[in-house]
Amino acid sequence: MTFLHPLVLLGLAAAAIPALLHLLERRVPPEAEFPPLRYLSEAERQSARRLKLRHLLLLVLRTALIAVLVLAAARPLVPSRGGGSLVHEPTALAVILDNSPSSGLVIDGRPVLERLKATARASLARATAADRLWLVLADGVARAGTRETLLATVDSVRASALRLDLTAAVRAAARLVDAEPLRAREVHVASDLQRSALGPGRAAVPRGVRVLALAPLERVPENRGIGTIQVTDAAVVVNVVGTPGAKPAPVTVRIAGREVGRGLAAPASAATIPLPALGPGWWSGEATLDPDELRADDRRLFVWRVAPPANVGASANAGAFVSAALAVLEDGRRIRRGRDVFIGDRPASGSKTSIVMPPADAALLGEVNRALAERGCRWRFGPAGTPGPLTGPVAPEGTPVGRRFRLDESGQQPTAALDSVVLARVNGEPWLVRDGSVLLIGSRLDTGWTALPATPGFVPFVDALMNRLARSEAPVGEAEGAARVEFRTRGTDTLGATVFGLDPRESDLTPAAPGLARDVLGADVLEDAAFAAARFAGTGRSDVSGLLLALALLLALVELGVATLSH
């Protein structure tokens, strides 16, 4: 048995009042003459046992009456089967309300999010002041708060543009509630339980933490959404995602509000739509699908830059792979021969940008470093570095680098202030650095130094090197969020852009099988009614204060009866 107001139990000391009054009463009764004392003594002698029993009974009744009243005021809770209990033991409760984009799905005119919000609201509404509460939304942030504040938050929730990794969210929430020193710990998951929302691994719910997950709807419509978009000079490739096996849907591409082409694609396929010739500069467009039940993924933006090919020259000792790549790019009209960008093993005079690789002969490093210093470069080739994988956005991730020289920075001024940036690293050490008009590569672009030339990404890497990195351009990035484009500028120059859109996995509305959800989340997957009944069921308590008040009333009546009979 537990109590809602345990401090009230201190009042149980009051139960001793009748006994104390009985024991400590020192009242001197009034005195009076009464001649027939012998009759009185006889009456008392004959009634002594009855009166003693009656007094004892009254003492017990009054003590019990006070004790029962105090217990009732403390609101005792006794274990109760089923979820109908109005109260429960103090519980650490985390409610996960999955308002990811898929919750914006509308079925029969009712958004799925409303059902999820109703579930979350019902869980929070059952909470008491003794509970510790958190609310987790699609952003993954656990918001602690009182019942009222969290209910207000739930009421204001809209479908988010962020995907929620349910596995990670349940794992974090379970650890959160497990850390609370309360009697019970529960995690309520109000989610559409997309199969794609289950992240890698398992939630690893600690023992003692109950996870309840709302069962997904039985009927989920087929859905198609715009996944990713790749833009080349001549075409845009729109990848369509969604429910596997769904029928193809028309894809429309617009640039600057003008439709430039249409295609047809089913989920897991792409539509390639040619682009018209456009002048140099940054361009943005959008690919759209016909509206369906989930509107959020029917439109996606894309951005690309149209620029004239770079004028590139290469020294004779740049290597065969570089030469071959440049030839390919020249054939593809991605570059032209010239001296604006020059690649070799030392800075080239007369070029706007020099791309410098280490010389094949280590003995020439000193000469190269002096030339770099004369060019005003604050970086130099250092001693040989350890082999390792390549990291960074400009080159294929994980490409092995077997041989390299460390790139060391010299000079006192901070790098950031001098527009010096590390573009790729190996073992955490700079491998590709841009400093003003010089790009330094820690390895020669040769298979004897790195496997990069042997990978399919080599030519795109050289393309980016010549057309973007040499011009201090950042790549177009993608980020999760509401559909929009943010450009990065410096002065009047646009250096790059970030395109925000939904996670493509949100478009696949296929619900996870209950067994899979149970296995991954460690949750009981329950329909609405069962979910309502299971809330706090493990710690469900019935408030028996009403029963105790009835008992107190009965005791009072019995006491009144006994006292009246006594008199």
Add this chain to the structure above:
Amino acid sequence: MVDTQRFDLLDPAEVARFGGIEIVAAGVVEGFLTGIHRSPFRGFSVEFTEHRAYQPGDELRYLDWKILARADRLFVKQFEEETNLRAMILVDVSRSMAWRGAPARLTKRAYADRIAAALALILLRQRDATGLITFDDAVREVVPARVKAGQWARVVRGLIRTPDGMRTAAQAALVHVTSLLARRGLVVLISDLLLDRELALTALRYLRHRGHHVIVLHLMDPAEAELTGPPEVRFRDPESAASVVVRPRELARAYGEAVAREISAWRGTCRRHGIAYHHVLTDMPFGVALRLLA
């Protein structure tokens, strides 16, 4: 007012306000005799001795019809034994008798004095030799039984002279009666009977054995018959100073039963031994109490 009121039927406390023992007793007797129209106490003799003037209350069977026919005067015949009836009235004057349950009532002693005086007056009017003994745990005042003029005044003085005593023990007074009543006579004991019942009954049985007609008048204040009082009170016996703390409301029922048992025990024992027993509450009109004795 005294002439027009039936003192015998009024509230004793009201009657007591009209005067002392003599006035009240005389008034009570007058009213009493007027009401019943005959003398309540008959003599025991059958041998005619003399005539006396008829008094209200005399039985008509003793009226001398011949004198009435000849002289048109009312005379009753008296018998030798009747004039020789000797009565002793024993009045308990112990401390317990000086108690009353309410200020508006008479004390048991005051009630006893007045009923004894009235009884004596009635007896003396019948020319019965009447005497008085007052007692507590010893004999306090003795007025030997006489029939001569001024006897009633002596009896009344005896009552007035006797102060409230201490403890009660009737056997000494009852034994003393035997020395005062050589022949069989009438013994009236007026007491609250808060005494040793067995000892008192032994003495009463002895009197009865000697041929005396014995009447016991058990006086009780109404507050003694029914226990009332504050929620808790310490009751103290005025005679023994013993005390006990009780809650009257709790004990009322048991007390009432104890009182009823005591009265029943006295009544039963007295009946078995030919003793007349009467239970009288002090709010009972004197006439009603006297009627019990008739």
